Amino acid sequence: MDGDIEISIDKLPIKRLDAIEENGTERFPSDVDYDEKRLNLIRRIDFGWAVEREDRSKKRKSEGTTSANESTTTNQHTGQWQSLVENLQFAQQELSVIIDLINTVEANDAVTVAGMTRPKQLPNELLSDLAVSTATKLQCFWHLGKYFKQSAAALEKQVAREARFYGALIRLQQNWKVKRHRLVAAASGNAGFFIDLFYNTLYDTSVSLRPSSMSTIPIEHDAAGMLAVNVPPNSCRSLRFEFLGSHSANNVRRSGETNMHAFSEDSSTETNKEHANDDECVRKTHSLLREVHRAIFDEQVFELVSREACNSSLSVNLTGIQENYLRLSINQGASVSISLLLSSQDNKTDIVSGTNSSETETIPSELSDWSKFREGKDNVKKLGFPNRISFEIYLQQLFHEYVFVRAKDKTSSSFRSLISGQQSKDNLNILDHFCMSLAHSIFSNKVLSELESLVCRTPYVQLISHPTWHSRTSSWTLSMKVPQSILHVGSQILSSGISNVKNVRSQFWSKVVVIDESISVEGVGDLNVVGLFNGKPESICPINRYECDLADLPIILLQQVASQVIQWLHEEALTVGIKVTRDFLSLAFELDHGEIASLVAHVDPEDTRGCISWWLMMDDGITENHKLHPDLSIGESESRKFLGHLSLDVLYSTLLDFVNLCSC
């Protein structure tokens, strides 16, 4: 190539914008035609620099010889040339960069743009950027506003839901212990609340009880966010006390157990029924918790019972043990069982044939078969078994009162003495006491049935029961009252003739007291030999007390009653003025001619028509004296006549008849 390089400098072929308007239209410089372009190009070629150098050298040679005109013209020329030079320099730089770029690309090296200076923005560009960012911010605000409102709505709903939940929880908390597991609350979505139903006895560390699996009940949310308590069905057991061998008439179901399942399910979700629903829900929960609480108590009682039963003791004989089942034998030959049954099992223990339908009723008044029920009851009466429900309740009450209530009050001695008796203070055995009460109850029922049968057949004797407020003591009184008619007659006789008015006793009693299983009888009317000789009726009758057993009880009582009648007759006779002598069960009247007529009482507990019968024996003083020992096998003869079962009126009139016969 030649040294001369022709360079044609042109504007870069990119169309440069003059301006851009707001609405986006671009302004380009107006197009120039070709000739003008060439003229412009020529003008751009500026040799000012060379001229300037020359000028400078010329100036240095000849200072000030150049004329003013030359300098001005050369200045113009130098300006043009200078811009040309600058442009050439820029162009050179750009070209060198491009040449480097081309070389690098040809060499297949990666090229990265190190940086680009942003061209300075024109003011309208700035405004447009600002407008865009403002619009974006407005959009953000709008979204934020919507978000806040949505959150407010959601929070309101959540607050309402929780208000229901916590409102119900507070109502529960007023009655039950509500606790919280903090860790569980963190782990699961649940709030971790649970209800603790366990209460340990404070009495003794040896009596401490294990909390059962039922005693912590978790509180959950149901579908609507409301409080829900779920207890697995068939987990609640109840204590049951039974006499083995007498199922009839004792297996009356309690009505309380079925009430729990009888709630009507109201699943309406209308908001105006929400309050009623909430109340209903809380009430159901309360009932459920109550049921579980009772079940826990029954389990505790069963555990305490089994602990005591397994320790050897005096009156408790453990004859059988299974899971949730204990069998004990009581003194009186009865066998009882204490068991923990699920409430659904209750209905399955009816084994008695023929009365299945009636046994599942809850209250005896609803039984359809009344006569069978009564028959069963009579059976029970013969065996002497008390009502099993009463003893079930008694068992629960004993343990509750002793273990839970009195535990706090250790100074109360009355209850301890009730239970411990001769045992040491610390070794209180509740089950012993219970079994002894049970034995006593059975025994006293037998005593009562005996007394009732006696009193049924002796019309002038009344049976009165006395409450003793002690579970191992019972007492009754057989009282005999002289009827008013006799007293009236008696007073008439007295007022008419005889001066000395003696107070005749008009009421006689015999008392029967049963303590544990021993009977003691006391009463007015036994013979006092010393008093007999004195002839004073008042001192004849001290109160005697003696013990007996069940087999001898009827005859002893009857003898006592009969002797009381004799005594009364004796007193009456004395007031009327007849000469009489009294023996154990007979009253002897002296008649005119030395004859002795005696009224003899005969007692027979087996006699169905009446227990006390009367004989009249005549003794003319010559024949042998059989007064004291009337012998039935001899039968009636001249000297003895059977009078029958006489009432007090008849006896009294018999006495008055003797008045005529006797010498006064």
Next chain:
Amino acid sequence: MDPQSQTTSLQRLQNVEKRIVRVLELAGGVMDEMASQSGPRKEIANNHCSEFMQLIKDIQFALREEIKSACEYRPFEKCDYVPRISNEICYKKLEYVIAQLDEMKQTMEGYRNAA
């Protein structure tokens, strides 16, 4: 604050929750105002903001009161589980006695009908 004596603690806390919801609503309202095309209306925005501040103040006051008055107590001191069981036992006794009385009534009616 007068209502303190009338309402329970739970009700006061529920009021606090309601105020929080209201505060959120106000914030949403202010944002809406700011986002409007013609620019926020000053009075409305001011009202919202002043109500917001007032509510925040109320909330703070109420919470402080509640926290101060939350007393130290031994939980479950007056646990009534033992009397509850006594009650259950009494209930059973009553049921039993009622059953006995019903029986007696039946017996009497039986005799009356027989007589």
